[in-house]
Amino acid sequence: MINISFPDGSIRQFEKGTNALDIAKSISEGLARKVLAAKVNGKVTDASRPIDQDASLVLLTWDDAEGKETFWHSSAHLMAEALEAIYPGIKFGYGPPVDNGFYYDVDLGGREISQDDLKKIESKISELAAKNSPYLRTEISKEAALNYFTEKGDEYKVETIHELNDGEITFYRQGNFTDLCRGPHIPHTGFIKAVKLMNIAGAYWKGDEKNKQLTRIYGITFPKQKELDEYLQLLEEAKKRDHRKIGKELEIFVFDDDVGPGLPLWLPNGGAIIEQLENLAKKTEEEAGYYRVKSPHIAKESMYLTSGHLPYYAESMFPPMEMDGTKYYLKAMNCPHHHKIFSATPKSYKDLPLRLAEYGTCYRYEQSGELFGIMRVRSMNMNDAHIYCTEEQFESEFQAVNEMYLKYFKIFGIDKYVMRFSTHDPAKRGQKYLDMPELWMKTEDMVRNVLIRSKIPYIEVPDEAAFYGPKIDVQIWSVIGREFTLATNQVDFGQPKRFGLTFKNKNNQDEMPLVIHRAPLGTHERFIGFLIEHYGGNFPVWLAPRQVSLLPISDRHLDYAKRLEALFRKQRIRVELDDRSEKIGRKIRDAEMKKIPYMLVLGDKEEQESKVSVRKHGEGDKGQQTIEAFMEQVKNESAID
RNA sequence: GCCGAUGUAGCUCAGCUGGCCAGAGCUACUGAUUUGUAAUCAGUGGGUCGGGGGUUCGAAUCCCUCCAUCGGCUCCA
Numbered sequence: 044m045i046n047i048s049f050p051d052g053s054i055r056q057f058e059k060g061t062n063a064l065d066i067a068k069s070i071s072e073g074l075a076r077k078v079l080a081a082k083v084n085g086k087v088t089d090a091s092r093p094i095d096q097d098a099s100l101v102l103l104t105w106d107d108a109e110g111k112e113t114f115w116h117s118s119a120h121l122m123a124e125a126l127e128a129i130y131p132g133i134k135f136g137y138g139p140p141v142d143n144g145f146y147y148d149v150d151l152g153g154r155e156i157s158q159d160d161l162k163k164i165e166s167k168i169s170e171l172a173a174k175n176s177p178y179l180r181t182e183i184s185k186e187a188a189l190n191y192f193t194e195k196g197d198e199y200k201v202e203t204i205h206e207l208n209d210g211e212i213t214f215y216r217q218g219n220f221t222d223l224c225r226g227p228h229i230p231h232t233g234f235i236k237a238v239k240l241m242n243i244a245g246a247y248w249k250g251d252e253k254n255k256q257l258t259r260i261y262g263i264t265f266p267k268q269k270e271l272d273e274y275l276q277l278l279e280e281a282k283k284r285d286h287r288k289i290g291k292e293l294e295i296f297v298f299d300d301d302v303g304p305g306l307p308l309w310l311p312n313g314g315a316i317i318e319q320l321e322n323l324a325k326k327t328e329e330e331a332g333y334y335r336v337k338s339p340h341i342a343k344e345s346m347y348l349t350s351g352h353l354p355y356y357a358e359s360m361f362p363p364m365e366m367d368g369t370k371y372y373l374k375a376m377n378c379p380h381h382h383k384i385f386s387a388t389p390k391s392y393k394d395l396p397l398r399l400a401e402y403g404t405c406y407r408y409e410q411s412g413e414l415f416g417i418m419r420v421r422s423m424n425m426n427d428a429h430i431y432c433t434e435e436q437f438e439s440e441f442q443a444v445n446e447m448y449l450k451y452f453k454i455f456g457i458d459k460y461v462m463r464f465s466t467h468d469p470a471k472r473g474q475k476y477l478d479m480p481e482l483w484m485k486t487e488d489m490v491r492n493v494l495i496r497s498k499i500p501y502i503e504v505p506d507e508a509a510f511y512g513p514k515i516d517v518q519i520w521s522v523i524g525r526e527f528t529l530a531t532n533q534v535d536f537g538q539p540k541r542f543g544l545t546f547k548n549k550n551n552q553d554e555m556p557l558v559i560h561r562a563p564l565g566t567h568e569r570f571i572g573f574l575i576e577h578y579g580g581n582f583p584v585w586l587a588p589r590q591v592s593l594l595p596i597s598d599r600h601l602d603y604a605k606r607l608e609a610l611f612r613k614q615r616i617r618v619e620l621d622d623r624s625e626k627i628g629r630k631i632r633d634a635e636m637k638k639i640p641y642m643l644v645l646g647d648k649e650e651q652e653s654k655v656s657v658r659k660h661g662e663g664d665k666g667q668q669t670i671e672a673f674m675e676q677v678k679n680e681s682a683i684d
Numbered sequence: 685g686c687c688g689a690u691g692u693a694g695c696u697c698a699g700c701u702g703g704c705c706a707g708a709g710c711u712a713c714u715g716a717u718u719u720g721u722a723a724u725c726a727g728u729g730g731g732u733c734g735g736g737g738g739u740u741c742g743a744a745u746c747c748c749u750c751c752a753u754c755g756g757c758u759c760c761a
Contacts, residue, residue, distance in 0.1 A: 146756095155688090156688095157688085157689090241755090242688085242689090242755055242756070243687085243688060243689090243755085243756085244687065244688065244755060244756030244757065245686060245687025245688065245756070245757055246686095246687080246756070246757045246758090247686080247687095247757060247758065250757075250758070251758080252685080252686070252757075252758045252759085256686060256687055256757075257687090257757095258687075258688085259687085259756070259757075261755090261756080287753095287754090291695080292695085298752090298753090300734080300751080300752065304751090304752065304753085351761095352761070355761080356761055358759095359759085359760075359761075375761080376761075407760080407761095409759080409760070410685055410686095410758080410759065410760090411685070411752095412685065412686070412687095412756090412757080412758080412759090413685095413758085413759065413760075414753085415754090416753095416754095419760080509761065510761070511761085528760085533761095594721085596718080596719065596720055597718040597719055597720095598718060598719095599718075600718095624716095624717070624718065624719085625719080625723090625724080626717095626718085626719045626720090626723085626724060627719065627720055627721060628719085628720085628721065628722060628723070628724095629719095629722080629723055629724080630721090630722095631720095631721050631722055632721095632722035632723055633722085633723085634722090635722055636722080642721080644720065644721060646719095646720060647720095648720085656720080656721080658721060663721075663722095664721055
């Protein structure tokens with residue numbers, strides 16, 4: 044007998060060699076019907092694998108992330124079986140589960156597959172699923188595995204097997220399909236009740252653009268049809284919040300063919316949002332002891348040779364323009380300009396830390412396929428600043444920057460985020476990374492300390508640091524599930540060296556400062572794109588492009604409305620007047636559609652008593668208020684911090 | 685940059701098995717209406733059917749090419 048311990052702390056005895064499925068049955072048949080896989084001693088395995096010794100056991104169902112993962116992995120195999128049935132001779136690359144479903148990369152051997160074919164494949168999958176074929180695991184020698192796929196003519200699998208060690212190779216078979224796979228898998232195909240193939244895309248073999256491009260088919264499956272319907276419904280909802288759709292509807296930004304791809308034009312509504320964000324950033328930075336600077340959009344080639352951006356990053360920059368025999372580049376980053384500002388006047392330790400901030404406009408030649416709405420563009424306004432400090436000051440400066448991030452997150456109600464802390468690989472110093480071992484170790488330790496001390500959720504990713512120092516990228520998720528890097532916070536000991544930045548220390552000796560690059564609000568482009576989806580276009584009063592819409596009942600109330608308009612403008616309340624000869628219902632509808640926070644209905648009653656009838660967007664009639672009380676309220680709600 | 689899809693009025697879309705002057709709703713403009721909490725009525729205007737080339741007696745519709753956008757891949761100092 045062996046002892047099995049469960050997540051609730053209980054321990055029960057079972058026969059040696061029992062499996063998770065049998066254990067589940069001993070608890071209840073209902074549970075057994077739901078078990079997709081098992082976690083034995085922390086490792087996810089097939090529910091049918093025998094357990095030979097004392098172990099902790101978690102039964103994984105659809106409710107567990109690992110359960111879903113296994114379910115989708117098995118679904119990928121099932122799709123592969125369906126594909127092979129329809130397209131004989133097809134070859135397979137990788138077919139893993141992903142966040143929402145799974146994909147399989149396939150080589151169709153010159154055949155084409157279109158959106159219409161997906162329906163056909165879906166039917167085949169459902170048909171195969173209904174057979175309740177078990178997923179069978181076999182351990183196989185490397186030689187036998189190679190023979191199998193060589194005979195089948197699948198060079199991708201052969202290549203993969205070559206990279207594996209003998210003794211760790213397993214095959215899984217369900218129905219007529221056998222795949223190289225380490226598993227685990229769900230008990231049988233019958234669990235897969237609903238299937239939807241989402242789209243087709245090209246994907247390079249092993250993610251290398253030098254390799255052949257395979258066809259990637261994305262799909263998602265569920266144990267119940269209802270769950271698929273709900274998922275599709277969710278996608279529809281997400282579409283409604285898409286910043287590209289709302290950005291157009293609310294007239295926030297546009298792209299124009301004559302201006303160029305990735306070069307957004309901010310319409311007045313977008314301009315108003317930008318104004319508020321900059322006000323917030325400037326106030327926050329001023330309070331934190333930053334100085335504002337301003338630098339040109341272009342610079343000579345020589346500066347980018349000094350910084351080291353040329354020639355390595357020339358591809359990401361717009362091609363140079365030539366003047367009097369000298370090349371000039373549009374700036375792709377602000378740091379070199381700021382370094383020149385630092386070195387413009389002699390510095391002593393008394394000047395540090397020196398914090399230089401600028402909403403700098405940068406231009407990057409992103410590959411055409413990379414452009415995405417306003418989130419990934421070629422001209423962007425960065426909430427940039429560079430902090431020059433001593434090693435002693437580094438940790439507290441870094442901490443202060445992190446606190447600024449947290450302050451912003453609170454203001455915007457961003458509660459889902461993670462910081463990716465990228466560190467270097469000591470073995471690659473001198474090649475991929477600057478050969479400054481002491482600074483690497485010191486700064487990485489300090490950054491880690493700050494993260495731990497601030498209790499900020501972070502993940503450490505080795506070997507992903509910048510060439511010149513460790514960095515933190517802030518990942519956030521928009522409400523529609525879009526994940527992206529909002530901001531970056533980097534340590535730099537490369538550029539200070541290249542630019543020969545120094546300050547006089549207490550002993551009157553030249554010392555090199557450390558530089559922290561930081562951009563908590565990222566770029567206007569990406570951040571506003573995020574905010575549009577975050578708020579679904581319903582901006583809080585302080586950010587709303589138009590805060591108040593004046594809606595006179597009839598033309599005879601126009602004078603009163605105009606008086607209010609002038610009064611509000613003077614108070615810097617962003618107001619608009621609807622002076623059309625429309626009925627009030629129409630004016631309200633249009634203002635609601637524009638998502639303007641406050642609508643003021645103005646008629647005889649209001650004019651006589653110098654009042655306004657307040658209607659709030661999405662909430663309806665709020666009753667009357669005096670002009671003063673209303674203005675006071677809007678101003679309070681518009682105050683930043 | 686690569687694979688695939690899409691591109692018709694300011695917006696949303698119909699027309700696309702090739703064949704009368706390319707349509708609708710909303711918007712805009714003009715007029716009437718003077719209105720009390722989510723669409724007043726009438727009239728008018730508005731389109732190189734993404735650009736270019738080709739096939740054809742005839743192209744929004746078929747073919748080629750370029751551009752842009754979208755879904756991915758790759759990339760994001």
